Amino acid sequence: MTATAQHPAGTSNDDQLARALATPDEAEIAQVDAWWRANNYLTIGQIYLQGNPLLREPLTPAHIKPRLLGHWGTSPGLSLIYAHVSRLIRRTGQQAIYLAGPGHGGPALVAAGYLEGSYSEIYPRISQDEAGMLRLFRQFSSPGGIPSHVSVTTPGSIHEGGELGYVLVHAFGAVMDNPDLLAIAVVGDGEAETGPLEGSWKGVSFINPARDGAVLPILHLNDAKISGPTVLGRKDPAEVRALLHGHGYDVIEVEGSDLPGMHYRFAAVLAEAWGKIKAIQNAARDGDWDGTRPRWPLIILRSPKGWTGPDKVDGITVTGTWRSHQVPLSGVRDNPEHLAILETWLRSYRPEELFDDAGAPVDLIRDQAPDGDLRMSASPYANGGLLTQDLDLPDFRDYAIEVASPAAKHAESTRKLGEMMRDIYTRNTDRFRLFCPDETNSNRLGAVFEVSDRAFMERVTPEDVALGRDGRVMEVLSEHNCHGWLEGYNLTGRHGMFATYEAFAMVSASQTVQHGKWLQESRHLPWRAKVPSLNILLTSTAWRNDHNGFSHQGPGLIQVVLTQRGDIARVYLPPDANCLLSVADHCFRSRSYVNLIVIDKQPQLQYLNIDQAIEHCARGAGIWDWAGTDDGSSDPDIVLACAGDVVTMETVAAAQILKERLPGFKTRVVNVVDLMTLSRPKDHPHGMSNTYFNELFTDTVDVIFAFHGYPGAIHQLVHGRPDADRFRVRGFIEQGTTTTPFDMTVRNKASRYHLVMDAINNAKRLPRGATELKQWCEEQLAKHETYVVEHLEDMPEVRDWALPS
Numbered sequence: 001m002t003a004t005a006q007h008p009a010g011t012s013n014d015d016q017l018a019r020a021l022a023t024p025d026e027a028e029i030a031q032v033d034a035w036w037r038a039n040n041y042l043t044i045g046q047i048y049l050q051g052n053p054l055l056r057e058p059l060t061p062a063h064i065k066p067r068l069l070g071h072w073g074t075s076p077g078l079s080l081i082y083a084h085v086s087r088l089i090r091r092t093g094q095q096a097i098y099l100a101g102p103g104h105g106g107p108a109l110v111a112a113g114y115l116e117g118s119y120s121e122i123y124p125r126i127s128q129d130e131a132g133m134l135r136l137f138r139q140f141s142s143p144g145g146i147p148s149h150v151s152v153t154t155p156g157s158i159h160e161g162g163e164l165g166y167v168l169v170h171a172f173g174a175v176m177d178n179p180d181l182l183a184i185a186v187v188g189d190g191e192a193e194t195g196p197l198e199g200s201w202k203g204v205s206f207i208n209p210a211r212d213g214a215v216l217p218i219l220h221l222n223d224a225k226i227s228g229p230t231v232l233g234r235k236d237p238a239e240v241r242a243l244l245h246g247h248g249y250d251v252i253e254v255e256g257s258d259l260p261g262m263h264y265r266f267a268a269v270l271a272e273a274w275g276k277i278k279a280i281q282n283a284a285r286d287g288d289w290d291g292t293r294p295r296w297p298l299i300i301l302r303s304p305k306g307w308t309g310p311d312k313v314d315g316i317t318v319t320g321t322w323r324s325h326q327v328p329l330s331g332v333r334d335n336p337e338h339l340a341i342l343e344t345w346l347r348s349y350r351p352e353e354l355f356d357d358a359g360a361p362v363d364l365i366r367d368q369a370p371d372g373d374l375r376m377s378a379s380p381y382a383n384g385g386l387l388t389q390d391l392d393l394p395d396f397r398d399y400a401i402e403v404a405s406p407a408a409k410h411a412e413s414t415r416k417l418g419e420m421m422r423d424i425y426t427r428n429t430d431r432f433r434l435f436c437p438d439e440t441n442s443n444r445l446g447a448v449f450e451v452s453d454r455a456f457m458e459r460v461t462p463e464d465v466a467l468g469r470d471g472r473v474m475e476v477l478s479e480h481n482c483h484g485w486l487e488g489y490n491l492t493g494r495h496g497m498f499a500t501y502e503a504f505a506m507v508s509a510s511q512t513v514q515h516g517k518w519l520q521e522s523r524h525l526p527w528r529a530k531v532p533s534l535n536i537l538l539t540s541t542a543w544r545n546d547h548n549g550f551s552h553q554g555p556g557l558i559q560v561v562l563t564q565r566g567d568i569a570r571v572y573l574p575p576d577a578n579c580l581l582s583v584a585d586h587c588f589r590s591r592s593y594v595n596l597i598v599i600d601k602q603p604q605l606q607y608l609n610i611d612q613a614i615e616h617c618a619r620g621a622g623i624w625d626w627a628g629t630d631d632g633s634s635d636p637d638i639v640l641a642c643a644g645d646v647v648t649m650e651t652v653a654a655a656q657i658l659k660e661r662l663p664g665f666k667t668r669v670v671n672v673v674d675l676m677t678l679s680r681p682k683d684h685p686h687g688m689s690n691t692y693f694n695e696l697f698t699d700t701v702d703v704i705f706a707f708h709g710y711p712g713a714i715h716q717l718v719h720g721r722p723d724a725d726r727f728r729v730r731g732f733i734e735q736g737t738t739t740t741p742f743d744m745t746v747r748n749k750a751s752r753y754h755l756v757m758d759a760i761n762n763a764k765r766l767p768r769g770a771t772e773l774k775q776w777c778e779e780q781l782a783k784h785e786t787y788v789v790e791h792l793e794d795m796p797e798v799r800d801w802a803l804p805s
């Protein structure tokens with residue numbers, strides 16, 4: 001970290017600093033106000049102007065963009081907060097990042113980076129002069145330009161705020177293990193109506209003031225969303241206060257639109273909040289803390305939506321209402337009255353005072369920016385790859401399971417990963433966390449509790465196990481919180497894993513998509529350093545949620561990740577423990593990917609020893625000679641392929657049945673770990689060459705593919721491969737209930753007996769005995785049906801099935 005603290009925030013003088021901050025003199029307020037006016041001017045310029053950026057001539061329709069896009073309403077509130085936080089940083093040396101929940105206020109944050117100079121440092125074309133300002137305006141929300149939100153292209157952003165609801169989860173994740181960081185998190189009152197945001201106030205119950213940084217939520221009650229009022233905006237203020245107090249916050253309120261009065265009052269509440277944060281942290285770090293959850297400050301800011309904009313347009317009130325949400329004046333090119341209002345509005349900020357002859361911000365405004373990396377638009381915390389240190393990983397081979405012969409013994413594969421993560425925790429005390437919605441033990445990852453408790457700042461009772469304020473395993477029953485915390489942790493440069501039930505990964509699927517979009521876009525920006533990958537482990541899978549039933553059976557996230565672009569999306573289906581270890585090691589080393597790992601937690605057959613597993617995972621897919629009968633010939637009668645643990649067992653069992661009951665029938669078994677290898681190289685960087693594809697699957701023989709997820713995924717992946725129609729896929733077809741494990745495969749027509757029948761039905765050559773074998777399979781399925789109902793468990797021949805060792 002190269003940040004230079006202008007006034008380092010030490011313990012002793014924090015009180016004094018806070019008091020001084022709370023009482024700014026006139027000159028300071030004039031400076032903050034000038035910066036705010038400049039920001040508002042640039043915000044409106046971005047929305048409206050394609051010429052005459054400094055209003056050096058009267059405004060004409062030709063200066064107005066043909067398409068008016070952007071969001072004004074939230075912007076003045078966002079920039080007011082930004083201006084005051086910058087002053088705080090200058091006075092205190094506080095490291096801070098800024099997360100705008102209402103990320104549609106993008107032009108305000110872009111303007112902030114521009115005024116702070118960091119924008120031009122990153123994008124030299126957008127220089128601090130008249131020509132650069134014009135480019136700044138023209139690029140906004142334009143083809144070939146930048147998006148309208150606080151997106152990846154915005155320096156200082158780790159939060160686009162496009163899909164509302166995640167500002168607090170990102171902020172809390174960012175400050176974990178970052179003791180010096182303050183995350184300013186502006187929450188929109190519309191955003192506060194979303195489920196994820198409502199759940200995310202609880203983040204405060206997991207932040208340890210001694211070793212984590214702080215989040216300062218600023219709930220911006222501007223009363224309106226796109227086209228109506230907000231719940232919290234219209235609620236009795238006492239109820240809002242009680243709600244947030246109940247979540248554990250010390251609520252500080254500020255309200256108004258009078259100027260400069262609001263500047264003084266906002267400066268005072270910000271100083272009060274910062275002083276309280278420092279007092280909490282200093283007490284915790286100096287050992288003067290009883291260990292109870294601190295009551296962290298939170299600011300409620302009530303200011304008008306579209307503040308400083310045109311009061312009325314066409315006789316209708318705009319400022320302070322939902323009508324200011326996007327572009328308050330829509331007919332500017334064709335409506336001279338609107339054009340005149342716009343010109344008056346722009347000139348009300350007195351641009352001639354704010355920018356010099358060349359069009360650069362005047363010194364007063366430049367001096368409002370903190371130094372170097374302390375500028376929120378230049379914070380390395382918000383370009384977390386710059387701060388990323390590799391994980392100190394143990395040798396994953398040390399956790400390997402001995403596999404003397406394939407498919408002969410059972411083990412809980414995820415337990416081994418738990419042991420590996422336990423040691424990752426020990427070796428990386430400040431940059432690795434596991435995030436899980438209350439299932440770490442259930443997912444057999446509990447070895448981590450040997451070295452770390454669950455983080456918890458609320459009351460702990462003697463009955464609680466592995467729970468405490470120093471814990472760093474993050475368990476909260478909210479997939480949104482877990483996912484978002486990990487994203488915030490990743491984007492500020494640290495590593496982790498989100499482990500969750502497969503079906504409920506869909507709760508946060510949209511976050512997976514949004515984070516993927518962020519990673520995809522950041523790949524085009526050389527200044528954004530790569531960050532640790534988002535690792536998602538899906539365990540407790542569809543096939544083995546036989547005890548929980550249909551609600552818990554859904555492999556949809558695979559489908560979701562397949563929709564993401566190949567440069568970031570990875571899906572791994574390790575069939576056993578040793579493959580899981582190899583895959584996990586790879587994922588923990590990778591950068592800027594979404595890595596989805598799917599493997600069940602129940603005892604399962606083990607196939608490969610560690611060396612075989614490493615080789616198999618490196619290829620991503622391979623032939624299991626020991627399982628098939630084609631002896632390396634190039635013309636098997638059928639290829640039995642599989643991806644996913646349970647269906648791999650069914651496939652190996654089916655191959656064994658064919659071996660025993662249909663001698664002379666040549667099968668080949670192919671297992672796929674890295675799902676993306678099935679794609680063509682032009683569709684995904686992991687896509688295997690046509691030559692290797694043909695080596696595995698031939699180019700003519702029919703393939704019976706047993707897949708963990710929905711069958712359509714395989715068809716999608718092999719599209720364009722030679723004779724793709726020969727792939728017959730069995731997978732999860734939404735047949736589920738609380739039943740036996742084998743019954744799940746039967747209901748979904750992916751059992752070993754179904755696979756054998758598929759093989760016979762699709763083989764080019766039918767050896768003698770095939771009809772009888774099919775008959776036998778039907779009988780076995782009929783027997784199964786009556787057996788499970790009568791005995792309430794699977795038939796011994798499937799329940800205890802293994803290959804002879």
Ligand SMILES: Cc1ncc(C[n+]2csc(CCOP(=O)(O)OP(=O)(O)O)c2C)c(N)n1
Nearest residue numbers: 074102162163164188189190191224225226
């Ligand atoms: C999850 C989600 N749902 C809907 C939207 C569409 N949307 C964009 S802005 C907005 C209103 C936001 O209101 P608020 O959070 O109060 O922000 P502000 O008033 O400050 O603009 C809505 C509904 C969205 N971006 N994300």
